[in-house]
Amino acid sequence: MQLPSTQSPSRQRGLGIIQWAVIISVAGLLGLCAFRLVPIYLDHITIRQVVKNAALDPASQEMTASEIRKSMQGAFLTNRIETIDLKDIKFKSERNVIIMDARYEVRVPLIYNIDAVVKFDDLIYEITRR
Numbered sequence: 001m002q003l004p005s006t007q008s009p010s011r012q013r014g015l016g017i018i019q020w021a022v023i024i025s026v027a028g029l030l031g032l033c034a035f036r037l038v039p040i041y042l043d044h045i046t047i048r049q050v051v052k053n054a055a056l057d058p059a060s061q062e063m064t065a066s067e068i069r070k071s072m073q074g075a076f077l078t079n080r081i082e083t084i085d086l087k088d089i090k091f092k093s094e095r096n097v098i099i100m101d102a103r104y105e106v107r108v109p110l111i112y113n114i115d116a117v118v119k120f121d122d123l124i125y126e127i128t129r130r
Contacts (some may be wrong), residue, residue: 029111036108037116043083044120050075051089051102055125062130065091065098098127 015023054060054072063071069086076086083106090101102123107115 033110033116036110037118040083040106040108040118043081046079047081047084047102047120048123050079050081051100051123051125055100055127060127065093065100068098068100068127096129098129100125100127 050072053075054068057071060068060071068091069089072089073086075081084102084104088102088104092099092101102125103119103121104123105117105119107117110116
């Protein structure tokens with residue numbers, strides 16, 4: 001009795017060296033991307049919390065833009081935020097509202113001349129003044 005061709009020993013050997021090289025290369029590339037991008041997203045979580053706390057603080061309703069920026073300085077130093085500078089946060093005053101715009105983007109090198117650009121556009125807050 002002869003085995004069907006799908007069950008012959010020559011068809012059941014497993015992955016060859018080329019397939020393993022491709023799998024390892026793809027896994028290495030994904031690992032490198034994660035290694036470079038995860039710290040950026042962790043910093044963003046901290047930056048978002050600091051900016052949100054400054055915007056929602058009841059004391060901010062009675063402050064000027066420069067006073068709000070100064071109040072955020074301590075949190076930036078404590079949390080070692082270096083991704084964005086306090087000078088990069090824009091404040092715009094309109095009547096009794098201060099608009100705080102802390103949107104930013106980060107460029108990080110991945111491989112040779114390939115960079116990843118990550119944009120964070122969710123950091124706009126309105127502070128209603130009293």
